[in-house]
Amino acid sequence: MVEPVRIEVGLGARAYDILIGPRLLEQAGAEIASRLPGARVAIVTDENVAAAQLPALQGGLEKAGLAACVIVVPAGEQTKSFSQLEHVVDGILAAKLERRDAVIALGGGVVGDLAGFAAGIVRRGMDFIQAPTSLLAQVDSSVGGKTGINSPRGKNLVGVFYQPRLVLADTAALDTLPPREFRAGYAEIAKYGLINRPEFFAWLEANWQDVFCGGAARIEAIAQSCRAKAEVVARDEFETGDRALLNLGHTFGHALEAAVGYDGARLVHGEAVAIGMALAHRFSARMNLASPDDATRVEKHLRDVGLPWRLADVPGGLPDAEALLAFIAQDKKVSRGALTFILTHGIGKAFIAKDVPASEVLSFLRENRTG
């Protein structure tokens, strides 16, 4: 058995481990029992993940004598709703779990966000464990404590900051992912390089094919990503400061997701972030903040791995620049009406830019809509 990589998220009394490695679900019982002695557990998962991964997790829990009830939700973004939240909360209460029992989220970002929110509010907070099964969840959404659901008025508008007690990233689970989903998750890996780890971005440029093939390079890329995220979260748990850097590519990206009506057939989150990151670099170059060569380098890497990188890559077309700007202004990372973007001085040199003039963004979108 390969020893898993262990990364600590340094949050004082609430510090926790991220474990990364193949077949970790089979060891889940032992890892949980040693951290939460005596806890009972409820597993929250979706229909698809239940078929692929639930037996491994249940087997792993049984080996340690852990009893678990299972709460299954529908797969897909619509599951991040008040009605599914109520369903999960009721399932946890029906199992008569107490404060020091644990909720395990087995699945991708949707399951993690929903189950984490439920764990954060049942009895004003139960223990919570993330068992992410998608690449996106392993390198991003399972770490850092953001949980929540969507509102008809926007994505992720309702939720809590609630840290897990443990993250179990079973890299063997990734072998069952569709290639498009794996690729989309890769965009968030590249993001950490672009924010403040230029050497990691260079390593990805050289090694991305090995990351896609699996094995040691994949584990290394996931571990580097989790380390990068853990560092930011430990510094700024509640996003009052530079945690916002993690939104690189997300302001443009969210606007694109909204513009296609969150139609995953056209654009999934990681793809939107890929285009958003390329745009953030190109816009920074246009504002004379960064070299155009860096923007070109980012675009090339995204293109090499098969990710979309420009507005023209969104299938089915986009609304005009004015409409895109309106979607950007609706994004929740708006402070007192000013536009805030994550821009960059070059690869690995991202920064928070407040008061970005809307007129510049509009001109930029006009120039690039046809590009």
Next chain:
Amino acid sequence: MVEPVRIEVGLGARAYDILIGPRLLEQAGAEIASRLPGARVAIVTDENVAAAQLPALQGGLEKAGLAACVIVVPAGEQTKSFSQLEHVVDGILAAKLERRDAVIALGGGVVGDLAGFAAGIVRRGMDFIQAPTSLLAQVDSSVGGKTGINSPRGKNLVGVFYQPRLVLADTAALDTLPPREFRAGYAEIAKYGLINRPEFFAWLEANWQDVFCGGAARIEAIAQSCRAKAEVVARDEFETGDRALLNLGHTFGHALEAAVGYDGARLVHGEAVAIGMALAHRFSARMNLASPDDATRVEKHLRDVGLPWRLADVPGGLPDAEALLAFIAQDKKVSRGALTFILTHGIGKAFIAKDVPASEVLSFLRENRTG
């Protein structure tokens, strides 16, 4: 104008003031604007309180140039539900409030619990202000950050710990309370004396009539109560330790509320707590933990002020002792199946008793059901 009493809840970076005094709602705008410059606000209130108090608060906000939208919910405990939570959350989002805008809860415990929960989850936490208008809310539920709603499986089973930025206890609002409701709130005042302030309990025995009449003694009693609660909350924000002392009278009390089906016509929360406190003292005496004289003194004071103090005082009768014990065991303050009670070594000497034998509680209930 009388200068309000100011009490600080010492929670480090999240410390906040409780202001207590007559006609404070009329100064709300100035108090809020000085603490949260530039914030916009949403007022959450119920139909009854809106009629009695909303004009004063709106006037107070307007004087400081603060724009406010109003979200009205039905009065009553059933309002602490998922559907009303969703309604309030949607109202806040519809008003396009941002993280650093504020939600004001204007009302009693129901409104405070619901609005605080909503404020705690919209955009993962907005600023929040309590403007309690019932005695119970002023001395108990508005201070300390417990928020939440009920589940069909039990009261307050879903919520978050979420501290307000300010508590504005307008004592003039109490003049419109029905006497029964004022008296029920008084039970929570007496509780602070019984927990660990014997001299405050003695003061209440001597001065309770003045407290009921209003004026300086009432403000003093409210201030002492808030001080007592603030002290406990600062020490143990998340109820991992002696914050549980605040549940004195509540384990018996919650069981009684459940036993009458939460029928406020028969028993309101403060009345249930009054009986619960008398029972906790009598049970402690029976277990040879405290003097029977102290139990008698508690019973006498509750009787003097017109509160119920024994099981026989519950109108309409109660189920048998076995059924009452089952309600007690259902209470959420159960840890791994053991019965936890707040018991006492005498007036002002409450303590947390774990592993209280259910058989002793059952015998005690049998003896007292007819008493």
